[in-house]
Amino acid sequence: MIESIQVIGFLFLLEQNHYARNLISSLVSLPDAFIDAVANQTLVCLSLLFYKDYYSSMFVGANNNNNNYDQSLIPLIIRVTGGRLSLNVINQNRKSLLDGLTIILNDVCDPAFEDLCARAERYNKExxxxxxxxxxxxxxxxxxxxxxxxxxxxxxxxxxxxxxxxxxxxxxxxxxxxxxxxxxxxxxxxxxxxxxxxxxxxxxxxxxxxxxxxxxxxxxx
Known part of the structure; x- marks a missing residue:
């Protein structure tokens, strides 16, 4: 549940920071398989955001050609943001993106999903x-x-x-x-x-x- 909330929060962040206009409303109209794929690629972005050393370990021996990594790891994120977001952009703006995500999670996602989280916890216990x-x-x-x-x-x-x-x-x-x-x-x-x-x-x-x-x-x- 926490991971899903972080994914939604990150997508809100992209929309809020003008990387992708109307991203959420556009995604909900797309097939579930596409949404799942976007969510999985968002997890790559979150790993890069949360773990400082993830970027350097990812591009060892990449010869500074990061575009190939973007297209192989997050092609749909590149697509929905019109190329405005890449792994390198996330790395360079890591602090501001992380601060923005934290605010969204605390102020938007936590209140919105509080009831769902409580029900999920009861479900697992029973x-x-x-x-x-x-x-x-x-x-x-x-x-x-x-x-x-x-x-x-x-x-x-x-x-x-x-x-x-x-x-x-x-x-x-x-x-x-x-x-x-x-x-x-x-x-x-x-x-x-x-x-x-x-x-x-x-x-x-x-x-x-x-x-x-x-x-x-x-x-x-």
Whole structure:
């Protein structure tokens, strides 16, 4: 969320500093794929803005021909600004741009996105984890204290070269009686874990008969 806000703030900065007129209103009318590409290239600009040594490390051995780097790294930024912004321009005006971005983030973006940030934080705290067999997460072994109701998430133990196929969720004792409300058996939802997305559902034993009363395992797959 913070990274997205910084991207929007930087685009506002370009518009405010006359690098690109009506940039925001123009972008929102374009396809999502184009907007995503602009956002990714904006992250390159932000890296250059935030990290003082980024520019010198980027152009080692470039023989002062920075145009090739501009066209390969930020071609859409060059396009939407009509060539008025380049990596070299960002580097030369780093302090003023950084000061301007800070003001926009504090005075415009933070108040505008305060509600969204709060909702995103609540969403991440309340979501429950389960791993689909076809959507197993590499290197995710154990997550503790995931939200207010979860005691821990324990991944399946596997060999070093294998991926876990399911996870076991342990609720805090006071929430065990609410298992059915917290994790619905047939629901499939998209969850976010440490920035990674997974599709999740609750594990149900396959040998259940239609006449038997459903027993819901507390293991997740």
């Amino acid at each position: 979501k429950i984890l389960a791993l689909e067999r076809e959507k197993a997460i590499e290197n995710l072994k154990k997550i503790r204290r995931f939200g207010e109701v979860i005691e821990e998430i324990v991944m399946q133990e596997v060999e070093e070269n294998e991926q876990p196929l399911y996870a076991r969720m342990v609720l805090k004792m006071c929430y065990v009686s609410k298992m059915e409300q917290i994790v619905r058996r047939r629901s499939r939802n998209k969850f976010t874990i440490n920035g990674k997305h997974v599709w999740a559902r609750k594990y149900v034993r396959k040998n259940l008969t239609s006449s038997a009363s459903p027993h819901i395992s507390k293991s997740l797959s």
